[in-house]
Amino acid sequence: MKKRILIAPLNWGLGHATRCIPIIKALFTDGFEPIIASDGVALTLLRKEFPEFSSIELPSYNISYAKKGKYFKLKLIKDSPKLLKAIKAEKKAVAGIVETHKISGIISDNRLGVHHEKIPCAFITHQLHVLSGNMTWLSTKLHDSYISRFNECWVPDAESDLNLSGKLGHKKQLSITTKYIGPISRFTKIDIDETIDLLVLLSGPEPQRSILEDRLLKALKTFKGTVVFVQGIPEKHQSIVQKNNVTLYNFMTSARLEKTINSSKIVLSRSGYTTIMDLAKLEKKAFFIPTPGQTEQEYLAKRLNDQGFVPSCKQEDFNILLLNKTSDYKGLKSFNTTLDYADLFSLF
Incomplete structure (x- = not known):
């Protein structure tokens, strides 16, 4: 056995x-x-x-x-x-x-x-x-x-x-x-066209997950480009809702998410360590908003910002124009x- x-x-x-x-x-x-x-x-x-x-x-x-x-x-x-x-x-x-x-x-x-x-x-x-x-x-x-x-x-x-x-x-x-x-990481880097301008990945305990979701959905109304927004809420059935330029998913399975991240130009997310490992594996440009008060995420976001890999800001300071900063940063790299x-x- x-x-x-x-x-x-x-x-x-x-x-x-x-x-x-x-x-x-x-x-x-x-x-x-x-x-x-x-x-x-x-x-x-x-x-x-x-x-x-x-x-x-x-x-x-x-x-x-x-x-x-x-x-x-x-x-x-x-x-x-x-x-x-x-x-x-x-x-x-x-x-x-x-x-x-x-x-x-x-x-x-x-x-x-x-x-x-x-x-x-x-x-x-x-x-x-x-x-x-x-x-x-x-x-x-x-x-x-x-x-x-x-x-x-x-x-x-x-x-x-x-x-x-x-x-x-x-x-x-x-x-x-x-x-x-x-x-x-559960993901593998795939060489495909980056057709998604911005991918938003949410996760984490409430109420901060919902607070950030509400803030981002309001900010994205002025974003020029295609947006995929994954709420990070695993439910019995997957839901897909189209809101103007934003395609909203409640969750994605690993295979779907792997392809979606590979297809994205920029990933906006919390600075959780697993997310950092995943984005490094896929060698992505990103923007981080650490969970308010969570010292670990704040430390990781500041460290990567100071090293020139990924820009970040406090949740209350975010505005959509800050995403332009990603072009001045190196992005995350794989350790292989x-x-x-x-x-x-x-x-x-």
């Missing part, structure tokens, strides 16, 4: 789920049986991508953003008891899943309670430093205490100075075996790294 590997991404936007797609495919190719576990839109998306694999709903963290960025940290602190309760609940759920489904190994993408002491467990994260202003030392220490409960930590970035995550994914003192697996999945999966 094939070894069953439980793979469980965090439901925080779609990035954790989408970057698990190539890993799920590689598990199957290498002779394992992937069992998917998550909740919310992350689980919905993976069920659409892999209807042939078993999937399990885990307890939800129920994380949402504050309406104003300056309250982001305060809301996280307020929600921390609820978060700790959810981590405890998912750990209990995983104990049952390991027993009933005869799980041989676990891959958790930032789900802190998805591990089991009797089987090998890997934790995927690009945040070895958890940025939180003057509390970075504490948030990093707490995060590290959870990571230390796993057997290995897999960082989806290069270990060298040429990397995408900067100080987020690079730390001198590590508590467990840490492997840099290189940037990973090759991941030896057989070696990575030797943990199991």
Whole structure:
């Protein structure tokens, strides 16, 4: 019987789920049986991508953003008891899943309670430093205490100075075996005509996803060119609505989205790390609007802006003319790294 590997991404936007797609495919190719576990839109998306694999709903963290960025940290602190309760609940759920489904190994993408002491467990994260202003030392220490409960930590970035995550994914003192697996993406670069002037990609918890959507739809009324707008809302059925020069999709499957990004001249999105990896793989010009108050996205956007790769601005400062700045920036580039999945999966 094939070894069953439980793979469980965090439901925080779609990035954790989408970057698990190539890993799920590689598990199957290498002779394992992937069992998917998550909740919310992350689980919905993976069920659409892999209807042939078993999937399990885990307890939800129920994380949402504050309406104003300056309250982001305060809301996280307020929600921390609820978060700790959810981590405890998912750990209990995983104990049952390991027993009933005869799980041989676990891959958790930032789900802190998805591990089991009797089987090998890997934790995927690009945040070895958890940025939180003057509390970075504490948030990093707490995060590290959870990571230390796993057997290995897999960082989806290069270990060298040429990397995408900067100080987020690079730390001198590590508590467990840490492997840099290189940037990973579900997409492949295709040489096709760029017929879409602007592609808008949204994701992330509410209410900030909807706040940005409303702002952008108003701004795009004066944009001269073709626009494809992906809302990032996985639902049972795909919807396509035409509003003047904007074609609005609630979501796209990986194959459709791959072709759409390859066909786009500019991509406007949040500066989430998975999005950055995807756009680097496809070597795209982009414009980033980090989620207000989310220090990680603000850091990544500023770093790429300062390095001359991608321009960015605060959400409240955006106007459509700022997109003209993309012509003065280099755009993202591919690392062309090759991941030896057989070696990575030797943990199991």
